[in-house]
Amino acid sequence: MPKNSRWxxxxxxxxxxxxQTILAxxxxxxxxxxxxKVIGIGHLEHPVKEIYTPLDLEEIGFDYLRDVGFPGxxxxxxxxxxxxxxxxxxxxxxxxxxxxxxxxxxxxxxLLEQGAEEIVVAADLPTQIGYDPDHPMSAGEVGNVGVSLxxxxxxxxxxxxxxxxxxxxxxxxxxxxxxxxxxFFIALGEKQGLSPNEYVVHIQNDSxxxxxxxxxxxxxxxxxxxxATDVVQYCAEKRLDWNAINACAAxxxxxxxxxxxxxxxxxxxxxxxxxxxKGLHIDEFAHLFNLFTGGEPTFxxxxxxxxxxRIWARLMKERYGAKDPRxxxxxxxxYTVAESTAQQPLNNIVRIAFGTQTYALAGVxxxxxxxxxxxxxxxxxxxxxxxxxxxxxxAWESEIPFVIDPFAGSYFVESLTxxxxxxxxxxxxxxxxxGGAIEAIxxxxxxxxxxxxxxxxxxxxxxxxxxHIGVNKxxxxxxxxxxxxxxxxxxxxxxxxxxxxxxxxRDNDKVKQCLENIRKVAATNENIVPSVLDAVRAYAxxxxxxxxxxxxxxxxxxxxxx
Amino acid sequence: xxxxxxxxxxxKLGLDGHDFGVKILCQMFRNAGFEVIxxxxxxxxEQVIAAAIDEDVNVxxxxxxxxxxxxxIPRTVEILKKYNLNxxxxxxxxxxxxxxxxxxEIGVAEIFPTGADVNGxxxxxxxxxx
Numbered sequence: 152m153p154k155n156s157r158w159x160x161x162x163x164x165x166x167x168x169x170x171q172t173i174l175a176x177x178x179x180x181x182x183x184x185x186x187x188k189v190i191g192i193g194h195l196e197h198p199v200k201e202i203y204t205p206l207d208l209e210e211i212g213f214d215y216l217r218d219v220g221f222p223g224x225x226x227x228x229x230x231x232x233x234x235x236x237x238x239x240x241x242x243x244x245x246x247x248x249x250x251x252x253x254x255x256x257x258x259x260x261x262l263l264e265q266g267a268e269e270i271v272v273a274a275d276l277p278t279q280i281g282y283d284p285d286h287p288m289s290a291g292e293v294g295n296v297g298v299s300l301x302x303x304x305x306x307x308x309x310x311x312x313x314x315x316x317x318x319x320x321x322x323x324x325x326x327x328x329x330x331x332x333x334x335f336f337i338a339l340g341e342k343q344g345l346s347p348n349e350y351v352v353h354i355q356n357d358s359x360x361x362x363x364x365x366x367x368x369x370x371x372x373x374x375x376x377x378x379a380t381d382v383v384q385y386c387a388e389k390r391l392d393w394n395a396i397n398a399c400a401a402x403x404x405x406x407x408x409x410x411x412x413x414x415x416x417x418x419x420x421x422x423x424x425x426x427x428x429k430g431l432h433i434d435e436f437a438h439l440f441n442l443f444t445g446g447e448p449t450f451x452x453x454x455x456x457x458x459x460x461r462i463w464a465r466l467m468k469e470r471y472g473a474k475d476p477r478x479x480x481x482x483x484x485x486y487t488v489a490e491s492t493a494q495q496p497l498n499n500i501v502r503i504a505f506g507t508q509t510y511a512l513a514g515v516x517x518x519x520x521x522x523x524x525x526x527x528x529x530x531x532x533x534x535x536x537x538x539x540x541x542x543x544x545x546a547w548e549s550e551i552p553f554v555i556d557p558f559a560g561s562y563f564v565e566s567l568t569x570x571x572x573x574x575x576x577x578x579x580x581x582x583x584x585x586g587g588a589i590e591a592i593x594x595x596x597x598x599x600x601x602x603x604x605x606x607x608x609x610x611x612x613x614x615x616x617x618x619h620i621g622v623n624k625x626x627x628x629x630x631x632x633x634x635x636x637x638x639x640x641x642x643x644x645x646x647x648x649x650x651x652x653x654x655x656x657r658d659n660d661k662v663k664q665c666l667e668n669i670r671k672v673a674a675t676n677e678n679i680v681p682s683v684l685d686a687v688r689a690y691a692x693x694x695x696x697x698x699x700x701x702x703x704x705x706x707x708x709x710x711x712x713x
Numbered sequence: 714x715x716x717x718x719x720x721x722x723x724x725k726l727g728l729d730g731h732d733f734g735v736k737i738l739c740q741m742f743r744n745a746g747f748e749v750i751x752x753x754x755x756x757x758x759e760q761v762i763a764a765a766i767d768e769d770v771n772v773x774x775x776x777x778x779x780x781x782x783x784x785x786i787p788r789t790v791e792i793l794k795k796y797n798l799n800x801x802x803x804x805x806x807x808x809x810x811x812x813x814x815x816x817x818e819i820g821v822a823e824i825f826p827t828g829a830d831v832n833g834x835x836x837x838x839x840x841x842x843x
Contacts, residue, residue, distance in 0.1 A: 276779055288727075291781035292781045295780035361730075527809070528807075598736075601736075622828075
């Protein structure tokens with residue numbers, strides 16, 4: 152492309168002439184036009200122009216080789232791999248679980264038959280917060296938002312007839328119970344006669360996200376980061392090429408927070424610094440990280456992912472001195488719920504399809520999408536199947552996977568990529584000035600930013616400034632309810648009996664020894680995972696292990712933090 | 714016209730941690746001229762009621778997303794009744810239609826399920842007795 156100054160000058164003159172003689176009269180016919188600012192969720196400070204030209208690339212000093220390069224090469228903007236297998240353009244995941252392990256097992260078998268390639272276990276809140284179903288704090292919550300899991304026994308039932316190596320991968324959130332989640336899968340693999348090298352586990356394990364937004368934390372923040380990084384260290388040392396940890400932006404994005412990726416990078420930096428402190432070299436573990444994104448419309452979604460890949464690559468190379476390309480090429484997981492509404496829920500099918508398309512266009516490695524009824528209840532079987540079909544149609548009927556990073560070089564998308572990169576780095580530097588992610592969370596910065604930025608979107612919708620179909624535009628009398636999933640009310644009672652039975656059948660002396668050992672290890676700097684794995688193998692419960700942690704580390708105190 | 718500011722206690726009960734919605738509501742209620750106190754997460758019904766008495770609020774607003782509403786809200790109502798406390802409760806979030814009816818029957822003043830208009834809640838609070 153000729154980029155000499157004479158050519159640019161001519162382009163600028165011609166563009167100005169076009170604006171004055173062609174565009175202006177056309178705009179006059181339309182009448183006063185609202186300034187289009189709302190591009191992306193929360194990224195309100197980026198007004199969008201009518202058109203983009205090579206002048207915009209000039210403005211950002213665009214240099215293809217330096218800023219974009221080739222897929223599978225630094226700075227990995229076009230993706231971590233040189234190309235993709237057209238039969239597997241991304242990995243089709245689904246987040247699922249409810250009630251008892253028996254009920255969820257049935258659902259998993261159904262979803263796998265329908266072509267899910269990875270089950271991401273959705274656990275209920277007691278499980279996520281380290282309480283067994285018989286704990287008083289669990290009352291009313293057992294099996295509600297996910298499956299109730301308390302021991303290896305439950306994992307055996309959950310994956311009965313589903314060998315871990317029969318899926319491309321298997322995942323779980325486990326953000327504040329990372330070591331137990333890891334141990335559950337290793338011990339389950341052993342029960343199924345598999346060595347850990349025969350299957351792949353993806354644990355979200357981002358404990359900071361819980362303190363910053365999601366609130367399943369139960370021990371002090373620094374101890375939780377230690378446990379999360381113990382998981383990464385364990386995987387690194389055992390050479391398990393799993394996803395040991397995710398830096399999560401998605402939860403913050405869905406809230407409408409423009410600083411979301413800065414939070415994710417700040418969290419990743421904290422984990423990395425802990426791991427280096429443990430004596431590991433960046434190239435031993437950086438490839439175990441994954442970036443979790445989701446919740447933006449098309450152009451912002453694509454641009455922020457391209458920006459994130461570049462930020463990660465430069466961070467690894469420049470700050471941490473990584474040499475291994477695997478360390479610099481971040482893999483991405485995307486989730487889309489796509490501003491779903493309770494009103495006219497069938498509209499969510501369309502929203503989620505467009506949301507999924509965004510991540511297909513961005514070439515992310517792993518995708519999962521919500522079901523259209525997910526804002527109202529646990530998805531029905533049909534709704535969950537439709538989520539899978541949405542991905543499958545995009546993967547195998549659309550042209551999207553044919554070309555890697557098709558937006559590269561677009562005047563608009565490259566310009567937006569550069570702007571969003573700058574925005575992420577701006578928020579990241581604010582966090583680093585406070586001392587990092589932990590300090591920023593302790594000072595309420597993550598929490599405040601979400602509300603400040605999320606409020607802008609909420610108000611824009613409530614005033615009608617931001618159109619939301621079925622909410623502030625094209626409202627109808629909602630007369631035809633969609634089929635809703637109903638929970639079995641006996642779940643809690645059954646689960647309490649399960650725990651009683653387990654405690655009768657297992658070797659309780661062995662369990663006691665194992666728990667004592669966790670207590671000892673927790674008080675040192677040693678990696679917690681081997682001791683937790685032994686306890687899980689002996690059928691110690693999740694609640695018993697977490698009680699030891701609460702004892703040793705103390706309980707997290709919730710305060711009136713807003 | 715010298716009208717006293719309505720005071721509302723916004724609460725999250727049990728293990729339900731998704732509190733972005735409740736925080737946004739707090740701001741929108743403040744913008745509407747109410748005085749708003751947020752309990753923070755993982756509160757018991759007892760803690761919420763104690764805070765409501767301490768702060769002398771006009772109404773308790775419960776945000777619930779995790780499906781535990783048929784456990785947490787009736788318990789809160791029960792304790793209020795036990796001590797003859799006359800503080801109205803409103804609730805919002807993921808509450809299916811059949812539960813809306815049941816909760817109203819046990820004495821919850823109004824329910825605003827997911828998708829309800831925030832202005833409806835604002836109007837409702839404005840009309841509460843001082």
